[in-house]
Amino acid sequence: MDPIANISQQFAAQKYKLTPQRQAIVKVLLDNEKDHLSVEEVYMMVKNSYPHLGLATVYRTLELLCELHIVEKMNFGDGVSRYDLRGGDHEHMHHHLICSVCGRLEEIKEDWLLDLEKRLEREYGFQVSDHRLDFKGTYNTCQKTSCKREKANKAVS
Incomplete structure (x- = not known):
């Protein structure tokens, strides 16, 4: 549709x-x-x-x-x-990877938390209606760039 x-x-x-x-x-x-x-x-x-x-x-x-x-x-x-x-x-929102250096945001459409939701319902009697998961970190390419920038700044100091 x-x-x-x-x-x-x-x-x-x-x-x-x-x-x-x-x-x-x-x-x-x-x-x-x-x-x-x-x-x-x-x-x-x-x-x-x-x-x-x-x-x-x-x-x-x-x-x-x-x-x-x-x-x-x-x-x-x-x-x-x-x-x-x-x-x-999708039943739930997708998840995100958020780079703290460059700000790049990538979506993960796969729902990795279904097993956890089932466990929460089974063990706690809690039914999850929705969830959202954001991973904050740094991509390898940004880590390398960030390290180069730090070394250059120290050399100037």
Whole structure:
């Protein structure tokens, strides 16, 4: 099914309308799915199509998308809220690798926590409805670059 049509159905099921402005915001998220955009980034992209659209409208729409579980609001430790579409093909959100040196963010679509969820239910009577896992660290290529930079800084001192 077309993602926009699917999202439109989700809106209708909750008695909301997918207005052209909301649809434009969703389209920006779909077109930039791997970028984890901030409110301001979404606003700047939508503004091309809807110059009279305000930042507050983009913010409210993103919050509504979060309420409807279409989008996940995330913070990767940089103080900026970012928005990520929830894939209809997975029960849970995907996981992320976040490099603390270069800021690169990579998605892991595979769900590694299913066995843990089953154990939590079995041993604690706790049913997990969702989870998100972010791994913060440094890529090997960044570690090498970081070490070279540190050596160069020490040589200058």
